[in-house]
Amino acid sequence: NDSSNNASAEEATTWLEQANLEANESPEELYELAKEEGKVVVYSQSSRIKDVKASFEKEYPGIQVDAFDLGTIEIVEKVAREQEAGLNTADVVFVKDGGGVVSGELLSEGMLHKYAPDDLVASLDDSFLDEPGLPFYFSTRAIFVNNEVYDDSTITNWWDLTDEEWKSKIVMDDPLLSSDTLDLFTTIVQNADDMEEAYKQKFGEEIELDGTDNAGYEFIKQLLANDPVFVSSGDDVVEAVGTPGQEKPPVGITTSSKSRHIEEQGYMAEFLYDVEPKMSVAGTSYLYMANNAEHTAAAKLLIRWMAGEADGQGEGFRPYNVPGSWSTRTDVSVDGQRSSDELTLWPYDGEFLYDNSNDVRNFILGNQ
Amino acid sequence: MSLIKLEGINKYFDKHHVLKDISLEIEEGDFMTFLGPSGCGKTTTLRILAGLEHQEEGLIVISDKLVADGQAQFFAPPAERHLNLVFQNYALWPHMTVFENVSFGLEGRKRNKKEIRERVESSLEKLQILAYKDRYPSELSGGQQQRVAIARAIVTEPKILLLDEPLSNLDAKLRVEMRAELKRLHHELRTTMIYVTHDQVEAMTMSTKIAVFSEGRILQVDKPIQLYQYPAHLTVAEFVGNPANNFLDATCRESSKTTFHIHSALGEMVMSTDWIERIEKDVVLTVRPEDLLISRTPQKGSVSGTVRAVLPAGPETTIHIQCGETILLAKEMGVGTYLPDSTVYIKANLEGINLYDRTSGLRLNKIPEQKAQDLNVYV
Amino acid sequence: MSLIKLEGINKYFDKHHVLKDISLEIEEGDFMTFLGPSGCGKTTTLRILAGLEHQEEGLIVISDKLVADGQAQFFAPPAERHLNLVFQNYALWPHMTVFENVSFGLEGRKRNKKEIRERVESSLEKLQILAYKDRYPSELSGGQQQRVAIARAIVTEPKILLLDEPLSNLDAKLRVEMRAELKRLHHELRTTMIYVTHDQVEAMTMSTKIAVFSEGRILQVDKPIQLYQYPAHLTVAEFVGNPANNFLDATCRESSKTTFHIHSALGEMVMSTDWIERIEKDVVLTVRPEDLLISRTPQKGSVSGTVRAVLPAGPETTIHIQCGETILLAKEMGVGTYLPDSTVYIKANLEGINLYDRTSGLRLNKIPEQKAQDLNVYV
Amino acid sequence: MRSISRYHSRSRVVNKLIRILTNPIHLISALALLFLTYMVAFPIGQILIESFQEDARSGGAAGSFTVANWMNVFAGSISEPLFYKPLLHSLSIGLSVSVLSFLLGGGLAWLVMRTDFRYKKSVTMLALLPYMLPSWVMAFAWMSVFKNDRIGGGQGLFYSVFQVSPPDWLAYGFVPIVLTMTLNYFTFFFLLLSVALGAVNASLEESARILGASSARTIRKITLPLIIPAISSAFILTFSKALGSFSVPAFLGLPTKYYTIATMLHSSIQNRMISEAYVLCIVLLMVCALLIFFNQKAIGKRRSFATITGKDSRKHLYPLKKWHRPITWSVLGGMGAVSAVPLIILTLQSFMMTNSQFSLDQFTLHFWLGDSNPAIASGEVGVLKNDALFSAIGNSLKIAFTAASIAAIMGLVFGYIVSKRRNRLDGRAIEQLSYLPYLIPGIAFSAIYLSMFATPSWFMPSLYGTITLIILICVVNELPIATRSGASTMHQIGGELEEAAYVQGANWGRRFTRIMLPLSKKTLFTIFLLLFISVIKELDLIILLITPENGTLPTLMFKYAESGFQQYANALMLIIVGIILITYFIASKLGKIDFTKGIGG
Ligand SMILES: Nc1ncnc2c1ncn2[C@@H]1O[C@H](COP(=O)(O)OP(=O)(O)OP(=O)(O)O)[C@@H](O)[C@H]1O
Ligand SMILES: Nc1ncnc2c1ncn2[C@@H]1O[C@H](COP(=O)(O)OP(=O)(O)OP(=O)(O)O)[C@@H](O)[C@H]1O
Ligand SMILES: [Fe+3]
Ligand SMILES: [Mg+2]
Ligand SMILES: [Mg+2]
Secondary structure, three states: HHHHHHHHHHHHHHHHHHHOOOOOOOOOHHHHHHHOEEEEEEEEEOOHHHHHHHHHHHHHHEEEEEEEEEEHHHHHHHHHHHHHHOOOOEEEEEEEEEHHHHHHHHOOOOOOOOOHHHHHHEOHHHHOOOOOOOEEEEEEEEEEEEEOOOOOOOOOOOHHHHHHHOOOOEEEOOOOOOOOHHHHHHHHHHHHHHHHHHHHHHHHHOEEEEEEEEHHHHHHHHHHHOOOOEOOOOOHOOOOHOOOOOOOOOEEEHHHHHHHHHOOOOOOOOEEOOEEEEEEEEEEEEEEEEEEOOOOHHHHHHHHHOOOOOOOOOHHHHHHHHOEEEOEEEOOOOOOOOOHHHHEEEEHHHHHHHHHHHHHHHHHHOOO | OOOOOEEEEEEEEEEEEEEEEOOOOOOOOOEEEEEEEOOOHHHHHEEEEEOOOOOOEEEEEEEEEEEEEOOOEEEOOOOHHHHEEEEOOOOOOOOOOHHHHHHHHOOOOOOHHHHHHHHHHHHHOOOOOOOOOOOOHHHHHHHHHHHHHHHHHOOOOOOOOEOOOOOOOOOHHHHHHHHHHHHHHHOOOOOOEEEEEOOOHHHHOOOOOEEEEEOOOEEEOOHHHHHHOOOOEHHHHOOOOOOOOOOOOOOOEEEOOOOOEEEOOOOOEEEHHHHHHOOOOEEEEEHHHHHHHHEEEEEEOOOOEEEEEEEOOOEEEEEEEEEEEEEEEEEEOOOOOOOOEEEEEEEEEEEHEEEEEEEOEEOEEEEOOOHHHHHOOOO | HHHHHHEEEEEEEEOOOEEEEEEEOOOOOEEEEEEEEOOHHHHHHHHHHOOOOOOOOEEEEOOHHHHHEOOEEEEEEHHOOOEEEEEEEEOOOOOOOHHHHHHHHHOOOOOOOHHHHHHHHHHHOOOOOOOOOOOOHHHHHHHHHHHHHHHHHHHHOOOOEEEEEOOOOOOOOHHHHHHHHHHHHHHHHOEEEEEEEEOOOHHHHOOEEEEEEEEEEEEEOOOOOHHHHHHEEHHHHHHHHOOHHHHHEEEEOOOOOOEEEEOOOOOEEEEHHHHHHOOEEEEEEEHHHHHHHOOOOOOOEEEEEEEHHHHHHHHEEEEEEEEOOOEEEEEEOOOOOOOOOOOEEEEEEHHHHHHHHOOOOOEOOOOHHHHEEEOOOOO | OHHHHHHOOOOHHHHHHHHHHHOHHHHHHHHHHHHHHHHHHHHHHHHHHHHOEEEEOOOOOOOEEEEEEEEEHHHOOOHHHHHHHHHHOOOOOOOOOHHHHHHHHHHHEEEEEHHHHHHHHHHHHHHHHHOOOHHHHHHHHHHHHHHHOOOOOOHHHHHHHHHHOOHHHHOHHHHHHHHHHHHHHHHOOOOOOHHHHHOHHHHHHHHHHHHHOHHHHHHHHHHHHOOOHHHHHHHHHHHHHHHHOHHHHHHHHHHHOOOOOHHHHHHHHHHHHHHHHHHHHHHHHHHHHHEEEEEEHOOOOOOOOOOEEEOOOOOOOOHHHHHHHHHHHHHHHHHHHHHHHHHHHHHHHHHEOOOOOOOHHOOOHHHHHHHOOOHHHHOOHHHHHHHHHHHHHHHHHHHHHHHHHHHHHHHHHHHHHHHHEEEEEEEEHHHHHHHHHHHOOOOHHHHHHHHHHHOOEEOOOOOOOOHHHHHHHHHHHHHHHHHHHHHHOOOOEHHHHHHHHHOOOOOOOHHHHHHHHOHHHHHHHHHHHOOOOOHHHHOOOOOOOOOHHHHHOOOOOOOHHHHHOOEEEEEEEEHHHHHHHHHHHHHHHHHOOOOOOOOOO
């Protein structure tokens, strides 16, 4: 079997050479090449890809976008299995690195590549420069409060959630089922120092660990002891928090992107920016080029399109430039929400998450 | 009071009128046999009696209790009628062993295990299937299955037992033994039996009364021998007898105050007018095969005929004799030794003939006093 | 060459050895009847012959073609055996109407619609169930269902027809008609029939040969009358006869060169030594009921007995007579008029007796030459 | 006798072999085994192997042999919350759901098949409705009634009416999970038992009644044992469906942290702990295998369940008499409420501007017919205006129809083998194997199929990306329902019915199509219907295999739901229900099926 491995390795290198991912072709150049290819296949974790497909096909007639709408896990599974079988269906993969599995299982195997032309990277926020794919927007797990009853000052520190006041009054996605939530907890563990700091800030004394390894775990333990209510979807969190007319609504933890529908549904909820030690962790969405992609030029073109082209204002990025999400670029923002550089976020560390979220999950399981 | 009383039962299956005004009384301890051609409604009558089928019209009274009233659409459930039924198709439970099949009825009565076991085994013993008690019905032969069905019905010792052709799949020897067993049951427990059979010997030897059905009607209810000797109706006459009765078109002529002549293929017979209810011109004369006497030489009052076939059937022989246009059946004990196509002389035993109105089909001759008494002897 | 040949068939159901070395030859055009007690293996034999069951040992040859070989585990499928079977339990298809049930076999043969219709209707007509052709089996009486089963089997006019108690649920009259119909089929199409019945009259009148089964073995294969008159074995003698044969323990004593005495409850009989194969001391004497002659006055060679029961059964009467310790059955034509407990004198018709070795159960007396010829007349 | 020597010259073994090879049953059984080995045993083998492999994320050398996964699940420090407790929950849910479904579905089946109840068709219809809805709908309906203040966001109907909060045990966890699942899955019992009861010769019950047994005793001792094959099949289906169901326990269990094996399995998959997921999956499969084993025990080797025999007897319906009216009211009322309430909620929602507020001024047709309006749902057009809708309907119909038809026939054939050869190894193996796909999580199953069919292998062409593969996986995944239903019917058909056709010279094909198939026509229809419904709702099984042009209704719905467009999803759900109903009516008309009648006239 060695020979075939070698062969594919060889092939890969030649593909890499041909694909020339370092090059900085202009959209026009790419379009010419892409017309030959005729189509591009994208695996997307968001159904908004539908709008991208529409705008892209309008802009670049003759290139058809085949958009697969899948969940993160499905994308990982599908890409891995296809690549193992030598199938190169996907060209562009648009996915979050939930639990670090994309970096842990796909990137590490060379199944995905980074395509990040200079003009797109130019105005990225510094913290996103050193990423394995092209980060193009992010959202975050945030604390939501009912703004009919509470104000910003209700919760200013993650440790506030361990207060008796919030016993059974925290609604959140189940960390066992939502890898995003688990990522948050794992990142908290990773940044146990910050948590220790924040503890001191709130209680004015050093934290005393109750049989746990660090302040991160200690936080999780105390949070779980406060009987948070788990639900199965972020919408339920927003509903629980934001339903108007409640006397003592709970607080919620879910993805900031849920704020998109808050107004539409008539909820009274908002997420909090100023929480100690950090607001939360960034949950970045990436664009990758699949290994051995058949439609390289079209793929590059699509990646550019989705990233909003050089100025970030492109039609392709519009579906993602919505409340609750932030462009990774410093020069693009959504009205009415803080711009990305005003946020205090822990960086997203896929590798750490991949290696440690299992332990955190087991810890959560053990402390239920 | 009779134990069971059916009154004016009418039953329809969709449009088909299958029971027509069935009325019948059955005394306690009777052994009533239903006899009749296939499809005449015997099973249906049993099922209605058992409460499995509901008549559109008519009453059923059991032990002075009204259990079904067609008009009022009142029907007591089977269990309340305190009877038991051996189904024509056995209806054994395929998922139970023979033992379980038979014990089912007893278990419902909350007896103790040991007693149940004993009673089940004793009735299996009686039916000679004890050896099969742990088999499933699908592992039994047809006759064995039928015996399980009987065992299941008799083990509960019901007051009334309905049996729908219960011995049809048994061999002659077993059948005789089973008949004896049923008779014993009938006597010892004074069980009232209603019995469907196609075996005339069975009907004759077992029953205290026979009801002859035809096309959904009861034509005659009588004691066996009386029924056999004096069928009340041509259809009954056609049906009883083994092999079939001989039917001859005949004409009657009054010859004097006290006698009249019957003219038929059997020649001229002179009978007393006492013998008959009334004289009709066009009649049908029936002669039972065993009452057709054959001789090789001419006798007084005999007519000649030609032997057409000799059918030995073991204990007896049936002889087909052509006499004018008609073929007559005669029956003799033993192996008859007539040669085919030989000429013989036949004569009817006058005690073995009956006379019927050709239009209404009703019997014209009376049952002689003397005979009527005689017949009581055997019951 | 025989049409069907069974050779050394052995069949086991799990541990139960139900067929033991069955060997049988059936000629083309034979009407072979299987007679035997319930559970003796008749159905199983038919099923093995039809290819529905596979024997562990033994060969089956049909029309010179080996169709089954137990040792070699070779079994031709039923279709290749060109036969048809009337199942003991009918096996009608409940989802098909009567017409569809019957036409199924023809449709498989790709005939045109019209022909199928005609043939189905004609066979339904013969079985007197044409009127029910659009009914489902569940809407028929037991006897009607049975006739559908027969119609289904005969409509394809098979070379070989296996019938498993096909008339058991029909009334006497219909049964006679159906017998005639089967006979006609047998003659007209020269169909070879294998017939299972429990009705001895049926067996006697229909068959060219009878095979008597007992506990998985064939005891005797013979022409009907021969079988009836000279059962080869005590068990056969026990089984044939209607009502049952009389069995008397007897002892033989040679009285001269040419004669010997038989001593039994019937007194002393003197027989010629020609009559017998060899003389054994302990024997069993059988007398058929119709060969037990009754008189009210003492006769030469008669013994006295007491009437215990008189069972009139229509055409004949069975009389139970106690004679010493044993109860003997006698049968007379007509309605016997003996009074219970009266004394009568009985004597055996010497032509009606058989003698058996008490230990082996084999018949000792020979079949007289003359008789043997005579018997051929009726076949 | 030349012919004789010919066979004698061959050895016993050769003859036996020839016999085995030429007997269609053996042939079919061999083909079935081959099919199942490749399509079921092989994937399960993969799962088993991987459950013994080192996980990539656990840090060790990925792929090397280890029993750590198993140790972790069975004897690790977190075994109890990860495995034992959820297993206990799962089993008690499965058992309770089965028992309740049996009472509900069996009772209704009895009412419809055995009594002179008048509204049989309506009841049949109502009993089918809940199964058509995805299980979360029922859970959602429960929530809208019994929600208390634990979650926040307003309480349910119960509170608004009685002004008391329902206790937690009534709102979340075991009780509501069991009840909503029962309402979802009693259809198995209802359908299978209806078919089975319809085939029970009335005289078998009558003879018990005559022996003086009460109705209850007759049912308990005669009717129920007679239809054991159907009961145990329905039990197995319900039990494992309840065991494998994720959405209901997730929806109703999480608020009180009531986890089941299915939620744990889902968690492992979501967090990509593949080996752990596979260990849990194998545990579920073992439960399945155990169930089948017990089923085989219950059916036994010698007992017969042949209730359709060659001597048919009359049908007789049990009169309800004075109970008719109360039963009618309670059944129609209860069923109506249970079936209709979720449907009504769904319908209303699809016409309401905001999700959970029902009032007239919220009424809108936008989600059905609206043009793009950027203010609503990011400019999403109404469902009926969505270009993808009609191609999705087409694809869904194509997949569901083909898969359901194929699987239904296969189910009967497999069921035939299972019942004919229940004493043989092949029959048992087929029974076991055809059952196992049921509890393999959709994503794991389809991922393995993806690998198996990505490239041509053996004689199989590469099916990946074709609709054929989607149909194939649906067929295999639904085989459990199909085979179980098929087997339960086949057990009821007396052997002599097929034999009668056999001696008439009918070959196996003809026997099967003319005798066995028509005798099990209702089962065929039942399976078709059940499968059509579950295939048309299928999502996680096919999402990995589907291509954009092959999008189905559930994938479309997934898109709506994922974007949070609840009303659109509801509208789509109603369209699916509509399609199922139309299919039901057409199929029953075409097949001349009347559920409420027995076999024959
Ligand atoms: N469900 C039904 N629909 C229509 N007709 C029926 C139905 N059931 C029975 N019949 C008819 O009713 C008549 C009487 O049937 P029944 O079973 O009582 O006859 P039977 O006297 O028992 O006959 P057998 O001796 O053949 O058993 C038959 O002609 C039969 O065809
Ligand atoms: N599946 C089975 N397992 C065990 N024994 C069986 C099985 N089937 C039949 N038998 C036994 O085989 C014997 C022969 O059965 P068979 O059906 O051939 O009898 P039969 O001569 O047709 O009897 P009948 O006249 O009662 O129909 C019976 O004793 C029966 O109990
Ligand atoms: Fe599924
Ligand atoms: Mg009948
Ligand atoms: Mg038999």
